[in-house]
Amino acid sequence: MNVTEPKATLDLARELGLITDEYDRIIERLGREPSYTELGLFSALWSEHCAYKHSRVFLRRLPQTGPRVLQGPGENAGAIDIGDGWAVVFKIESHNHPSFIEPFQGAATGVGGILRDIFTMGARPIALLDSLRFGDPDDPRTRRLIEGVVSGISWYGNCFGCPTVGGEIAFAPEYAGNPLVNVLCVGLVRADGLFRARAEGVGNPVFYVGNKTGRDGIHGATMASATFDEHAHERRPTVQVGDPFTEKLLLEACLEAMASGAVLGIQDMGAAGLACCTSEMPARAGTGMDVELSRVPQRETAMTPYEILLSESQERMLLVAARGREDEVRRIFAKWELDAVEIGAVTADSNLTIRLGGEVVAQVPVDALADGPRYEKPTAVPAWLAECRAFDPLTLPAPSDLNRALVALLASPTIASKEWAFRQYDQQVGINTLVLPGSDATVLRVKGTRRALAVATDGNGRQVFLDPRAGAAMAVCEAARNVSCAGARPLGVTDCLNFGSPERPEILWQFAEAIDGIAAACRALELPVVGGNVSFYNETTSQRTSDATGRTMSGPSGATVSGTLDVQAILPTPIIGVVGLLEDAGRPATQWFKRGEHRIALLGGDAVSFGGSEYLWTLHRRLAGTLAPLDLELERRVQTAVQTAVGAGLATAAHDCAEGGLAVALAESCVTGPDPVGCVVTLPEIGQRADLTLFGEGPSRVIVTVDPSRVPEFEALMAESAIPWRWIGTTGGERLGITVGTETVIDAALDTLGRAWRTGFERHLS
């Protein structure tokens, strides 16, 4: 061996993030002490980020199959058949930790990573959605994060040429030290043209393609598997640097090489880079791989095997080609001015053999690397929960002026227009975007067919915090309901599960409960989960201090670890992405009122609550209470009714009631369209406070507008649907008026409402 390496020891293993048991297990699997390079391989592939060691036992509970599923979890992305010979490929992934350390590059490379996950499946990316969570937008540190993350997304997606068409941005102080950057990508591929990350065929050549390897991002996967402390910013060198132009070339070259038939299998070098690809690809195919590191294109000198294997340099792929067709692969990548170098071959021995100058520096069974430890750690109901849930928000006084409360809610940064961010994103390249960002779901046509796809993401951390099981189920329902409001039938789910440290029993309990909630909702709505990502360790330890607003950092989800150290975990935040199918691309519905004289119907029940609501946060700065009940069968029927109404052309608008309740949903329908349209609404007195009727939040509720000439048809459809529903008003005018019983409780000019909504987020940034 011509490289001087440190000796692998237990101490070194612990420094690299492994625990004693895991180190012992490595020795047991190898039958000897690992070399330094081998220890590096294990530390990366057995990190939480790569091995899902705390989550895997729970993830098994999710429904993952269905008649249309072409690819479930376990590959770069999931795939679902959408008919006409096409498949939709989609996945959501987090880049939370890098984005906190370096917001611009962290977010940019998050976009780059998920794009590669989609095109390694053979699909051309057609849309990106970003689900972002930040702390208080008035905090200058938060502003810096927002500006960095949004410009990073804008830079990477725009330059690459994939439109950013949706997602959400929400705020809560629990995200101050751990912002969330979750990126969902959707791609299209011929259903018979899917590629997989498998190293098939002993003797086939293994090609390294794309960018050169540098020292950036080494141990990024390990960084993403630890809690932040006050030294987090010293980890900046573990954040990768993106190059969207190279990624665009890589896309075109990969799709061309795949179309040529010379490529058999391909995997993105994402987390844990070359180490991950060279072990996972053969592991999936029951083969081995023999790789010569001196052939790997490098942009720095004197890199060690350890560094080359664990580098997370961006825009790289590993592909297995058919023996005899090497020149075709080289020619295609040369056309796109990219490196394509044969670095090894598929072997029969089930080992990963790593060489440097011919000499073996690591030899490990691929199964040992790919099959990381799995833990079923203890869970415990958090002690803080009972008190939070016991609080009755109705003990707080009702606001004297409900109009002002409505304006305050529309101006809350979570509800207000995100135009400031979206105008920085190309939303149309590819000319597929039929419904632009700003409605419940974005709609994209599938060229060459009559069909279209509707996509939405959702996830309400406050609701999940108060009731992880019901809150996570509601996130599935809401994302699916958004897609249904566009008139599409939801087809499948991808989930990004953002939580604190799974080594804390309370956090793992949140996680386990949330999984059960997602599973129940997916079963009820017949939605397979075809891929996703778990992001643990979204928490920050800090000396006990006050933040800029004077609130101590130990919120309700915090825990005092010692006398002086606090742990602030994020709100448990499963982000649910749903993709749905519209049979008729010409008939998507949008959320805004189109013109006057349309009848307004409210579909779904009356059960609402202030628990975890935007109202309770915006007006009282409280996170407490219990959620309105969720009836999954009712949810399913409401969604089917909405899809049918839109599909039959009966609904001129459809809008989900979410944050801020019915009053905010009505106001949004009035002011978020191209032209403001008012409405007059009358709600029955049902023996509860008017503010609860207006702003209380509950699942399974949708506003639909109907042209007067179609009212009989609509009523017949509702009767068939067997759901609670009622007419509540009529569109028209320049005001929003709401009467409960006989009392007028809201009477506001659309100008005022529109201004509050348009400026509520942007005013924090200017």
Place this chain on the structure above:
Amino acid sequence: MKFGVVVFPGTWSDCDFHHVISEVLHQPVRYVWHRDRNLDDLDCVILPGGFSYGDYLRAGAVAGRSPVVEVLGDFTARGGVVLGSCNGFQILCEAGLLPGALMRNECLQYRCQSVHLTVDNADTPFTRGLAGRVLAMPISHGEGKYYADPATLAALRERRQVVFRYADADGRVTRAANPNGSLDNIAGVVSEDGNVLGLMPHPERAAEAVMGGVDGLALFQSLLGSLVEDGTFRQAV
């Protein structure tokens, strides 16, 4: 009429133009690789939007010196027309085929939004029949602020080379309607002989009703209507 859509490394509106020309206008069209110097079979060459060569030096700077751009002068001399949109406009300015330069947006941010354009010269192959029209089209760029020195600007006005200007929906050219700080609200200019057009907006994104508008199609229809019997274009007056 046969169209060629140029593909540079980093181009991304190529497929969109190709789609509109073949699927909406039903005209023959092929892609032109950036190293290709043979344009003999083409009547109109499109330089689409994107980030050619990553726009890493200056937007359009590297592509402006590529083989295909080098032969565009000969192509127009024998009667061909060239339309550069977005990055294509930047490339044409960098190559010296159009006057002026495109700088970073005044707001220092990327802008994707719908804009309205006045048609300031309807005597070009791209704008026939569009006198007095206000066209709605999307923009999507970070470097679209048009600049020319005072002498060049005076010459542009004198020769009616300013074709499109940012305006409000009623055609009023106002500061508020200027999305990127362009000099004089300039959104598009033509060459002296009128057969090379550069514009920042994306006509290919406004070419089908389902995409929210068809005003962009008017440019293509003007081109088709401008083609005379012998396969050349009617020159600007």
